[in-house]
Amino acid sequence: MIEVQLSASLREFAGGAASVAVEATTVRELLRKLVERYPRMQKRFDEGIAVSINGEIFRDDRAQRIPEGAEVYLLPRIPGG
Amino acid sequence: MNHDQSFTNQEFKIVGTRPPRPDGVDKVTGRARYGADVSAPGQLVGLILRSPHAHAKIKKIDTSKAEKLPGVKAVITSADLPDLTKGDRSQLDILENCMARGRALYDGHAVAAVAAVDAETARKALKLIKVDYQVLPHVTDVDEAMKPGAPIVQPHVRTVGVNPAPTKASNVSQRTEFGHGDVEAGFKRADVIVERSYKTEQTHQGYIEPHACLASVGPDGQGELWVTTQGHFTFRNVCASLLGMDVAKLKVTSSEIGGGFGGKTHVWMEPVALALSRKANRPVKVVMTREEVFRATGPTCSTSIDVKIGATKDGRITAARAELRYQDGAFPSIWGMLGAMTSFACYDLENVKAIGYDVLVNRPKVAAYRAPSAPMAAFAVESTIDQVAVQIGMDPVDFRIKNAAKEGTRASYGPTYGPIGIGPTLLAAKNHPHMKAPLHKNQGRGMACGFWFNFGGQTCTDLNIGVDGTVSLTVGTVDVGGSRASLSLIAAEELGIPYEKVKCTVADTASLGHNDTTEGSRGTFSSGMATIYAARDAIRVLKERAAKQWEIDVADVTWRNGRAVALKAEHGNLSELTLEELAAASPRTGGPIAGHNEVVADGAGVSFATHICDVEVDPETGYTKVIRYTVIQDAGKAIHPDYVEGQFQGAAAQGIGWALNEEYVYGKDGRLQNPGFLDYRIPVCSDLPFIDTQILEIPNPGHPYGVRGVGETSIVPPLAAIANAVSNAAGVRLTHIPMSPPRILNAIKNGNGKSHAA
Numbered sequence: 001m002i003e004v005q006l007s008a009s010l011r012e013f014a015g016g017a018a019s020v021a022v023e024a025t026t027v028r029e030l031l032r033k034l035v036e037r038y039p040r041m042q043k044r045f046d047e048g049i050a051v052s053i054n055g056e057i058f059r060d061d062r063a064q065r066i067p068e069g070a071e072v073y074l075l076p077r078i079p080g081g
Numbered sequence: 082m083n084h085d086q087s088f089t090n091q092e093f094k095i096v097g098t099r100p101p102r103p104d105g106v107d108k109v110t111g112r113a114r115y116g117a118d119v120s121a122p123g124q125l126v127g128l129i130l131r132s133p134h135a136h137a138k139i140k141k142i143d144t145s146k147a148e149k150l151p152g153v154k155a156v157i158t159s160a161d162l163p164d165l166t167k168g169d170r171s172q173l174d175i176l177e178n179c180m181a182r183g184r185a186l187y188d189g190h191a192v193a194a195v196a197a198v199d200a201e202t203a204r205k206a207l208k209l210i211k212v213d214y215q216v217l218p219h220v221t222d223v224d225e226a227m228k229p230g231a232p233i234v235q236p237h238v239r240t241v242g243v244n245p246a247p248t249k250a251s252n253v254s255q256r257t258e259f260g261h262g263d264v265e266a267g268f269k270r271a272d273v274i275v276e277r278s279y280k281t282e283q284t285h286q287g288y289i290e291p292h293a294c295l296a297s298v299g300p301d302g303q304g305e306l307w308v309t310t311q312g313h314f315t316f317r318n319v320c321a322s323l324l325g326m327d328v329a330k331l332k333v334t335s336s337e338i339g340g341g342f343g344g345k346t347h348v349w350m351e352p353v354a355l356a357l358s359r360k361a362n363r364p365v366k367v368v369m370t371r372e373e374v375f376r377a378t379g380p381t382c383s384t385s386i387d388v389k390i391g392a393t394k395d396g397r398i399t400a401a402r403a404e405l406r407y408q409d410g411a412f413p414s415i416w417g418m419l420g421a422m423t424s425f426a427c428y429d430l431e432n433v434k435a436i437g438y439d440v441l442v443n444r445p446k447v448a449a450y451r452a453p454s455a456p457m458a459a460f461a462v463e464s465t466i467d468q469v470a471v472q473i474g475m476d477p478v479d480f481r482i483k484n485a486a487k488e489g490t491r492a493s494y495g496p497t498y499g500p501i502g503i504g505p506t507l508l509a510a511k512n513h514p515h516m517k518a519p520l521h522k523n524q525g526r527g528m529a530c531g532f533w534f535n536f537g538g539q540t541c542t543d544l545n546i547g548v549d550g551t552v553s554l555t556v557g558t559v560d561v562g563g564s565r566a567s568l569s570l571i572a573a574e575e576l577g578i579p580y581e582k583v584k585c586t587v588a589d590t591a592s593l594g595h596n597d598t599t600e601g602s603r604g605t606f607s608s609g610m611a612t613i614y615a616a617r618d619a620i621r622v623l624k625e626r627a628a629k630q631w632e633i634d635v636a637d638v639t640w641r642n643g644r645a646v647a648l649k650a651e652h653g654n655l656s657e658l659t660l661e662e663l664a665a666a667s668p669r670t671g672g673p674i675a676g677h678n679e680v681v682a683d684g685a686g687v688s689f690a691t692h693i694c695d696v697e698v699d700p701e702t703g704y705t706k707v708i709r710y711t712v713i714q715d716a717g718k719a720i721h722p723d724y725v726e727g728q729f730q731g732a733a734a735q736g737i738g739w740a741l742n743e744e745y746v747y748g749k750d751g752r753l754q755n756p757g758f759l760d761y762r763i764p765v766c767s768d769l770p771f772i773d774t775q776i777l778e779i780p781n782p783g784h785p786y787g788v789r790g791v792g793e794t795s796i797v798p799p800l801a802a803i804a805n806a807v808s809n810a811a812g813v814r815l816t817h818i819p820m821s822p823p824r825i826l827n828a829i830k831n832g833n834g835k836s837h838a839a
Contacts (some may be wrong), residue, residue: 005495006417008258009242009418016244030805052496056783059536060681071469073495076257079533080601081286081343081449 002066004030005073013041016040028062030072048077086684088780088787095574096786097807102566103585104337113337116293123362124585125154125196125570126202126297127357129212129367130322131377131749132185132192135219135751136232136441139183139212142193146209152202154743155361156210159183162179162356165325170237174412176323178446179352186411187233187443188752191350194545196357196365209594212450219443219751224385224409226252232561234411234441249784252441254413259421259494260434267400267432269389272384275468280799281818283383283408283745286450287738287763290339291374296354297364298429303330304358308351311341313596316348317590323352324359330357333681334589335559343449346600349378375756380446380745382407382416386461396475396483400432401425401493403839409439410446419454419749423797425493426464426532427503427689429486433493441750449600451732454740456541456800460818463529463801468814477805478511481691482532496611502715502779503530503689509775510518510691515711519786523700524708527805528693531797535606535790538597544572544619548668550661553781554578554585554615556608557596562731562792563724564604568612571786572718575616578644578660584613594679602790605720619676627658627668684783690714692798694735698810703742703822711773717781717789729795730772736799738764744819759774 005019018053020037024030030051035042050059052073057076058064066072107113144156146348159182166172176182181192193210199201218232233250240247244254268274291308298304305327310316313335321328327573333364350367358365369378385406392398403424407417421437435458470480485503492498510516520526543555554572558564565585573580597603620640627645628635633655637648644657667674695709713728719725742762747755755761780787799816806813813828 007495009255012242018226055492055496055499056684057534057536058683059498060247061683071175071497075422075495076415077447078419078422078536078601079346079415080452080534080536080603081346081451081453 002030002070002072007073007075010041010074011077012045013038013044025066026062027058027064027066030066050075050077084786085682086610088782089785095159095580096568096570097719097722099721100566100580102563102659103569104560113340115290116336116337117368118297120306122364124364125198125361126200126203127194127354127365127367128207129191129353130193131373132181132190132206133752134185134214134216135188135221137185137214137280138216138217139185139192140215140759141180141213143211146158146195147195147206149196149541150202150206150209152198153195153197153206154363155196156193156206156356157353157360161360161493162323162352165323169491172322175319175348176697178412179348179350182220187445188325189373189445191353191377194353196363197410202208217257217370221442221444221747221751223383223406223440223442227406227438227439232444238413238441253438254419254441255415255439256419256432257418257437261491262432264371264400264402264432269392270399271392272394273469273472274389274391275465275472275509276389277465277468277816279816281384281457281460282386283444284739284743285375285761286340286342286343286344286382286531288340288344289680291331291369291371292378293350293368294351294354295364295366296358298355298359300362302326304355305356306331306333306708307336308333308349309336309338309345309499311338311345311561311600312596313559314557314590315598316351319348320352320355323666324355332589335587336558338561341561342451343378343600345455346598347448356581371758372756374754375761376446378445379446381453382409382447382457383762384420384457385575386457388461388464388465390469392473394473396473396480398428398430398484401430403435403458403462405435406438406440407454408442408444408530411441412446413441414439414447415445416454420458422494423455423532424458427486427530428484429490430493435493443637447760448516449734451796455531455533456736459529459531459797460800460804463798464804464816466717467564468535469804477509477709478516478528482507499782500779501687501689502777505777505779506691506713506715507687508835509713509777510693511750513711513775514691515693515709515773520695520711522691523810524695524697525808525810526695526807527802528811529798529801529805530680531690531794533602533688533794533797535685536601537603537607537685540607540682541594541596542609542615544615546619546660546664546674548664550582550659550664552578552583554583554612555588555593556585557588557593558608559599560587560726561604562598563721564608567720567724568608569604571609571612572616575613576620576660577641600719602792603685606784606788606790609720609786609788610784611678611680614678614680615676617676618678619674619748622665622674622676626663626667626674629670630658630666638739650664667772686717686781686783688715688789688791690794690798692802694802694806696803696806696810698807698825700811704824705820705825707737707770709771711775712795713775713777714791714795715777715789716791717784718788719776719788720780720788725776725791726774726792729774732793732795733772733799734764735768736796737769740800740803740818740820741744742819744821
């Protein structure tokens with residue numbers, strides 16, 4: 001079970017919760033299960049999402065494995081210059 | 082293919098050296114071909130008619146007279162760019178920015194375009210287009226746009242991120258919040274609290290090469306686009322989508338690029354050029370004037386920021402809070418959010434809150450500008466940090482060292498940091514001779530820190546070995562700062578051959594798989610990673626060929642110093658095979674030898690910098706001269722130190738211009754008053770000191786060589802470092818960027834408080 005921390009812009013889709021528990025071993029599974037539980041999150045994911053696993057930010061790699069007990073943050077996808 | 086990105090701490094023979102860049106001779110002799118440097122048979126000149134109003138309803142556009150002018154081959158309006166976005170509002174925003182749809186949203190917004198046989202005819206045609214405007218109220222200031230009753234820029238926009246969700250339109254497109262702890266409790270524990278408001282004006286990236294492209298679309302639906310861009314694959318996808326073309330049938334070639342810094346990550350007039358060509362059935366070349374670049378491409382935000390920081394007398398920050406209001410131009414974006422995310426990222430804070438607002442105004446759509454949003458937030462935070470340090474009587478460097486983020490710190494934007502370089506850059510600053518150099522009358526010293534995320538992304542690379550053993554390295558990330566040299570070094574390192582044997586080329590979109598745009602300091606990080614893997618893939622093939630030639634098991638072959646070596650004693654009579662020998666034999670051992678890789682290069686490490694600046698302020702005129710400047714930044718691993726230093730210096734130079742001179746000036750009519758380099762002054766050589774650099778190498782654990790992106794972070798500290806220096810020199814706190822002579826004189830005259838500390 002992973003405790004996923006949500007940035008403020010995602011909390012409104014989870015009833016205001018700062019974090020939610022999800023059973024997932026990859027980024028893909030995590031995002032899928034979040035949308036199953038909170039369908040309105042899909043729009044925000046479509047706009048761009050990044051997943052921080054133990055401090056390392058993954059923007060694209062949906063196959064990335066999430067170790068048990070990892071610190072996981074959902075962040076907005078960041079553009080650059 | 083093993084895609085283990087882990088840092089391996091390998092020893093380098095070539096990486097870290099400083100050979101000349103492969104594009105250097107072309108660039109200094111004028112042979113390099115930029116966006117405006119190609120032509121096609123039958124080419125037309127494309128020009129764009131732009132709104133003279135900041136906000137206006139377009140009641141009618143009459144193009145009939147222009148269409149009848151001899152030599153005019155096409156005239157288009159938004160009617161020629163139908164909405165194919167299927168409800169995707171962000172895509173529609175891109176289309177609407179390229180060509181106004183019913184309303185002009187800012188001074189310079191495109192309303193129509195012509196393609197004609199020459200520039201004179203095209204100019205005449207523009208004058209013959211009659212646009213019937215109904216001028217609407219406008220707003221260009223970020224604080225004014227947030228007030229109740231302000232003219233609404235986008236009636237469909239409702240503020241995201243507030244509860245309950247609003248039902249009325251607002252210029253605030255988004256509210257975001259980051260942080261942790263209890264800031265109010267933290268402020269109660271503080272011995273000293275400094276609270277201050279700051280403003281920064283809008284600046285442009287100021288790339289020397291204006292936007293330019295040559296577009297050609299045939300009646301068969303196939304098209305080509307030659308364009309100055311940071312991301313030709315992204316341009317292909319966006320243009321094809323907006324115009325209803327098949328992605329595979331639009332070939333986009335990136336020209337040499339005369340600067341981008343984020344401004345060439347977006348399409349501006351490229352879809353218009355393609356639409357003109359499609360209608361005229363002729364190639365169309367569009368080259369923006371400098372005035373168009375200023376009025377109608379994407380500058381950075383202007384901002385209004387409040388910061389409050391509390392600390393104990395022994396120098397520990399107890400709480401920090403910021404409210405950041407960023408104007409995004411006429412289309413919603415996330416620049417205020419990014420300001421909130423980056424504002425306190427340098428520090429280890431128990432209680433922190435940053436609230437970002439994205440605000441719409443009647444100005445051009447904002448684009449990224451090198452570490453977008455971070456410099457303005459850093460200006461406000463680092464200025465306040467300095468004032469807190471002064472109030473508690475602590476050296477500003479020591480104060481920052483005491484509060485710096487480190488491995489294990491929970492970042493203000495959420496996650497916990499791995500190994501990071503903020504502490505080492507601060508220690509290097511403390512020990513740098515610059516910090517001990519004497520200052521004279523009217524001179525002041527300032528320093529500041531900066532943070533940027535960096536990222537990687539989709540990347541695809543080919544490595545082909547010629548029959549003479551030379552290597553063609555084909556990449557898809559546009560070279561904005563010397564990456565062809567860096568990537569050639571990486572290929573040479575992996576293959577064990579001299580740098581001069583590698584030729585790196587940026588391929589067009591028909592020649593490689595998708596590559597994300599060169600942004601987020603990703604070019605050398607991600608294409609470097611793909612180059613490592615592609616070279617190792619080629620080495621795998623080379624070993625197979627050697628095994629064939631030797632008629633031994635490939636498991637008995639290794640690659641060492643550019644040669645295949647047979648490993649076992651029983652093969653001791655086999656002479657090593659060089660790359661040249663294997664390449665020469667390749668037609669008879671299986672054909673061409675190549676390596677290939679596609680990767681999603683995630684795992685870019687965050688980056689930090691500390692800058693030191695000395696200035697002299699003339700109290701009579703308010704003129705500021707930067708007399709010494711030092712950049713200290715963590716590069717992870719500097720592949721080609723010259724070009725790492727070049728990125729540090731270039732970013733600092735841009736920051737100096739931003740801090741002291743550069744500013745979009747809008748009149749009461751909402752029109753830009755200074756759209757040219759005479760009135761919008763970027764630094765020239767005589768404005769700048771030699772910018773000293775110090776590269777730190779704290780390896781990124783997410784890259785085999787430890788590379789971190791370096792292209793953006795060093796534009797983050799200059800606004801603050803210079804503001805702290807000017808404030809120390811002038812004896813008053815400067816809170817408004819740019820610190821132009823009138824603003825400095827005004828601050829001196831009004832005191833801004835007798836002490837600049839509070």
